[in-house]
Amino acid sequence: MLLPVSVYIVAHNEADRIGKAVGSVRGWVDEMVVVDSGSSDGTVALCESLGARVLHNPWPGYGMQKRFAEDQCKHRWLLNLDADEEITPELANEIQALFADGEPAEAGFVLKIRDLLPGEKRLAATAHTDFRIRLYNRNKARIEASVVHDPVIVEQGQTRMLANPALHRSYRNLSHAIEKMNAYTNMQANYLHERGVALATLRLVTEFPLSFIKAYILRGYVTRGKRGLIYSIHYAYARFVRLAKYVEKRDD
Secondary structure, three states, X not given: OXXXXXXXXXXXXXXXXXXHHHHOOOOOEEEEEEEEOOOOOOXXXXXXXXXXXXXXXXXXXXXXXXXXXXXXXXXXXXXXXOOOEEEOHHHHHHHHHHOOOOOOOOOEEEEEEEEOOOXXXXXXXXXXXXXXXXXXXXXXXXXXXXXXOOOEEEOOOOEEEEEEEEEEOOOOOHHHHHHHHHHHHHHHHHHHHHOOOOOOOOHHHHHHHHHHHHXXXXXXXXXHHHHHXXXXXXXXXXXXXXXXXXXXXXHO
């Protein structure tokens, strides 16, 4: 029996990895919607071959694109996946159990989204976990209409955390990580500039070392060998670049 759930994914040139995302929900949800912003690598054909309904919408920003995707779905219950994420079989079973006696009473459910670094084949014990509302009733919760951010805002009701994880493969490799960082820090800098955020100059000195400590020690990347060191430095540099671009824009 297919769940009365619409899964939606926003995508652009994700043919090499979106198959895992679509495949992880195929066969147990009633609808799969992919909103593509102009892929040229076969993403559209792949998703259609897997049974997804694919729509085109020019990229307006993260939250705005997901808002558009929400509006294309036919069910109240929505499951938001990114193209680089995957529902584990254990999580799929847990979600299906929620609907065993009809639709859940909650407004939404928090997923534990755990990261895999490039080259990792299985989750590290200390893999970083993001806690995000990803399964929700759109009559009670909606994605924030933001260019940079995409949190789900609960308007009524309660949420509950699910036990099993989703997997997140954010970067294909270091080159991709750098490309992604450059694009995203541009958006973040613009976002800060538009809001006239106050920033102490001292942050330019402290942002890199504190962010490195956050990733390498607090997020446990220290246990993940050379990969952990490389991506801790990358994380810290991205946090610094975000602020540096904002300061440059503000002071021009």
